[in-house]
Amino acid sequence: MALRVPKEQTSGFPASTVAKRFQLWALGLFSTERHLAKRLKNNSFYPFKQQQPDVFVLEYYLDTLWKGTLLFIVCLLLICCGILRQVEKQETWCFPAYGMAVGLWLMVSSIPRRRLVLNHTRGMYHFSIRGRTVCQGPMHLVYVRLALSSDAYGRCFFQLVLCGHKLEPLVLVQLSERYEQMEFLGRHIARKLNINYFDYLASSYRHVIRHWPLGATFSPGIVQRKTQIYTKSSVTDLDV
Template sequence: VPKGRASGLPTASGGKRFQLWALGLFCTERHLARRLRSNSFYPFTQQQPDVFVLEYYLDTLWKGALLFVVCVVLVSFSSLRQVQKQETWGFLAYGVGVGLWLIVSSLPRRRLVLNHTRGVYHFSIQGRTVCQGPMHLVYVRLALSSDAYGRCFFQLVLGGHKLEPLVLVQLSERYEQMEYLGRHIARKLNLNYFDYLATSYRHVVRHWP
């Protein structure tokens, strides 16, 4: 798999490594549509014809940092009378530990390469290969979830074998818009697209085992 630095090709800029965080916060299909207008290969960048690269950090990085800071602030500004109880100290210590673990586990930079020239994808963490396989194992999928009132919500997910699922849109009730965006992304990246149903005529299979 070609690497930008070794081959002299451009790599993804630092700011784009955090681009998925904004989508996770705003979680609207409109935000994704705006990103696609500025970069038709979003969330990837086209390194060369038929080769797409995505470098990113997990959003658990900021979540762990936030948890760590909140717990430290609570310890710092709480009076001894409030934190004398062992269960309170245990809760705050647990929060600090979980926050640190999330930060440390999320700090390594992820890199996903779709190489259609070779017909393989390559996923690495901090330069260490995690997996490499044929292109049919990577896909864009529409996932379904529902609340206690029976309302249906859809997520748009980029996933694959041994890949960390990347949520492109968190929750939306607009099925048609989500399907359109999912099909568009899959077509531009030349990936398989799957509907939320296991068996559906809306699947678009471009790569077979």
């Protein structure tokens, strides 16, 4: 059963546009796949909004804004309260002062609003900060990637990241051990946005390539799928 997109999501931006700019901050601490699946049911084009047919827009603030603010406040309290001012008769007030400087820098650099537009009508993407163009290019340079990381015990964790040339990587789903569900969610997002999807392996038949560089006919990272096909068709199939 295919996902249905509410009418208000295809007819411009709702009144809560400002709140949507912070949507990437709420990634969920537990059951991250379920958290993303719910968002996809409410908005099939998450994290973007469909401005018009084949044009998707994402406006957001980096999560380093709240992280920098928190670091600045904590370090400020340490200095004001005299905590950690001296450790074994050594002056240590410079450490929270340095933390304040780092926090302030994170805040200032994250305040400008980011805007990413996927314009399939023109076959181009456009990224700007505070209305000033940072980069733009063909659609094959924007993609969803399944990233892999592991802990000290050898356990593998996956996360979905929206990447692109000169774009700030945007985490769509935090770490999860469920590879199949993460792959399904990543494929679904890439299909709805009509962009490329890449598996965590450099060479894999699980890559989904929709856009190629001009004149390209083959990429060594693409392994032809033999007989297997991807059969899942809906976020509602997720059993999480």
